[in-house]
Amino acid sequence: MESYEALRERVAVACRVLAVTGLVEHILGHVSARTGERTLLVRGRGPGERGLAFTVVDDVQEVDLDGKGETPPEWSAPSELPIHAEVLRARPEVTAVVHAHPPAVVAASAAGLPWLPLVGSYDIPAARLAHDGIPVWPRSALIRRRDLAEQMVASLGDRPVVVLRGHGLVAVGTGDPRQAVAEAVTRALAVDALARTTLAVAATGAPLRPIPDDDIAELPDLGPAFNVSAMWRHLAARAEHEGPGTPVRP
Numbered sequence: 001m002e003s004y005e006a007l008r009e010r011v012a013v014a015c016r017v018l019a020v021t022g023l024v025e026h027i028l029g030h031v032s033a034r035t036g037e038r039t040l041l042v043r044g045r046g047p048g049e050r051g052l053a054f055t056v057v058d059d060v061q062e063v064d065l066d067g068k069g070e071t072p073p074e075w076s077a078p079s080e081l082p083i084h085a086e087v088l089r090a091r092p093e094v095t096a097v098v099h100a101h102p103p104a105v106v107a108a109s110a111a112g113l114p115w116l117p118l119v120g121s122y123d124i125p126a127a128r129l130a131h132d133g134i135p136v137w138p139r140s141a142l143i144r145r146r147d148l149a150e151q152m153v154a155s156l157g158d159r160p161v162v163v164l165r166g167h168g169l170v171a172v173g174t175g176d177p178r179q180a181v182a183e184a185v186t187r188a189l190a191v192d193a194l195a196r197t198t199l200a201v202a203a204t205g206a207p208l209r210p211i212p213d214d215d216i217a218e219l220p221d222l223g224p225a226f227n228v229s230a231m232w233r234h235l236a237a238r239a240e241h242e243g244p245g246t247p248v249r250p
């Protein structure tokens, strides 16, 4: 029970992190964490919905892959729950899913700009993601049906992120669900950073030039203790200090 509540809190804080880092605006976007083969904790909406920045643990409830669960009567799962459900169904190793609408990702995808490793040591996770390939789901539909989610999952394949053209992104994490939530958030941030750099370079009129493979090969994997755990401590602290100042667990 203790770890269940800790996971609920992690999902709630992740929603606040997405808000303070600008990856979500207002009331759109959600985070989930796997609790079983067919169950997940997901950020939904209650009657007092105030947006991602003000997420509290009561916004995070447990449902099954069909959206059913013993949830409060006034709470509803997100309409795009199939994003989370179909990723978890198709990828047993995935234990967390982030869906956000980062404005830079939306703009870069709307412009049809390629996802290239334009940077190296500036942002090693972003460089590696781009070098290994960031898939794009070419549709902009609201993913509120299973068949649409299955198409999106096909584009995701076995990758950690997929860009949704004119919509946003989906990022996943694996392993311990609390760590996986942090991992999925940091991956979403890496795509956002790459999108902002891509837009900035494109705006100069200069060509988009990937860094050489030799330089990619020189980029060390700094590991999850740095890329995820340390980054998460920073992000959670920012959410606390730049956030609404109200507790996640009132």
Ligand SMILES: [Zn+2]
Binding pocket: 029, 080, 099, 100, 101, 167, 168
């Ligand atoms: Zn969406």
